[in-house]
Amino acid sequence: MTVPEWTIGEFTVRRVDEVVLPPATGPWLLPGATPDVVLRHDWLRPDFAGHDGVLRLASHSFAVSAGGLRILVDTGIGNGKQRANPAWHDLRTGYLDRLAEAGCTPESVDLVVLTHLHTDHVGWNTRAVDGAWVPTFPNARYVTSRVEREFWAGFAMDEPRRQMFRDSVLPVEDTGLLDLVDVAADGTEVAPGVRLVPTPGHTPGHVAVRLDSGGQTALITGDCVHHPVQVPRPDITSCVDIDPALAERTRRDLLTSLAGTATLVLGTHFPPPTAGHVVADGDSLRWTPVAARHG
Numbered sequence: 643m644t645v646p647e648w649t650i651g652e653f654t655v656r657r658v659d660e661v662v663l664p665p666a667t668g669p670w671l672l673p674g675a676t677p678d679v680v681l682r683h684d685w686l687r688p689d690f691a692g693h694d695g696v697l698r699l700a701s702h703s704f705a706v707s708a709g710g711l712r713i714l715v716d717t718g719i720g721n722g723k724q725r726a727n728p729a730w731h732d733l734r735t736g737y738l739d740r741l742a743e744a745g746c747t748p749e750s751v752d753l754v755v756l757t758h759l760h761t762d763h764v765g766w767n768t769r770a771v772d773g774a775w776v777p778t779f780p781n782a783r784y785v786t787s788r789v790e791r792e793f794w795a796g797f798a799m800d801e802p803r804r805q806m807f808r809d810s811v812l813p814v815e816d817t818g819l820l821d822l823v824d825v826a827a828d829g830t831e832v833a834p835g836v837r838l839v840p841t842p843g844h845t846p847g848h849v850a851v852r853l854d855s856g857g858q859t860a861l862i863t864g865d866c867v868h869h870p871v872q873v874p875r876p877d878i879t880s881c882v883d884i885d886p887a888l889a890e891r892t893r894r895d896l897l898t899s900l901a902g903t904a905t906l907v908l909g910t911h912f913p914p915p916t917a918g919h920v921v922a923d924g925d926s927l928r929w930t931p932v933a934a935r936h937g
Contacts, residue, residue: 645744646934648906648917651855652708653835655862655908656744657916657934660701660718660737660766664729668697668869674878675871683874685928689915690870697869700913701762704862705744706853711833712746713753714779715851715862716910720765723809726802730762737766738778751779753833756786757864757910758845759794760882761803764810775813784814785832787840788822790847825849841866841896843889844880850896860906860917866893868911870929873897873920901927 647656668675677695680686691697706713718737725731738748756764767784768775777784799807814820823830829837829852838849844865851862865880866889872878876894879886900907900920908917918931 717766787847
C-alpha cells in the first residue's frame, strides 16, 4: 500500500486513512444534500457521490512533515471506543500501521492539532493499554482552541459525549498534554508555517489549519466543509452544527476567499482524491480535484 501525499513548499501532507463511512452517513449528516440536489452536479460523480446521488464520505487524518517536525491534524474515531453511532462503535482498524507508513510512529509525533472536539476527530488521541486509556502520542503537544474546550466544559453533555470526553479528551488533559490556544481573528501560528484559522459554527471554537511554505498555501478544512457538495451549496448545513447559520456564513466566506486562488484545500471527510481547488463556475463555485502522489 502506498500513502497519498501532496507537497506545499517544504511541507509534505499525507492522508492517513481510517475508515470509509457507510452510505447512510450522508443523508444523516447533511440532510439538505438530497439525491436530487447532488445529481445536479455532474462533477461530484463518481468520486464524491454515487450515481444514485448518495454522498461518499471518509474518516482520515493528515500527517504533515517539514524538516524534523511531525504534525497530525485530527485523530479520527479510534479503536475499541464505545460509541452510540454503530459506524464508529468498537472499531478495529489498521490506522496506526497506516500512520507509520506515512512516516509517523506514535512516539515521533510532535504536535497534534484538533480542529474541534467531536467524537470522530479525537478518537486516536488515546489507545487502550492495560485496561486504561492513555495518550497515543506521548511526546506530542495536543492543541485545540481555548474557546472550544471552554464551550464543552459548560455544555450539558449527553452520556455518549461524556463517554467520549472520558476516553479521548480527559486522559490527554489529565497528563498535561492538552494545550489550549487563544486563536486570533486572523489566525494564530502554532508551529512555523502552521496557523489555526477560526472557522466557527460547526462548533464555537472550530478551526481550520493553514499551511504556508515557499509561497504555497494549503488549508485543511476540519468540519467547516464536510463534503464538496457544499462548495456550490454552502447553505447545506450539518445536522450536528451547533450554530447552523454561523456555520453557513463561515463556509460561504471561506469558500469565496479561496475561489480562484492556488490554495490546495484538503477535506477532512472528503473521500479520494480528497484535495483540490475552489474555482468559479458561472455564478457559483465548484471543486476541482488535485490528484495525490503515492509515496
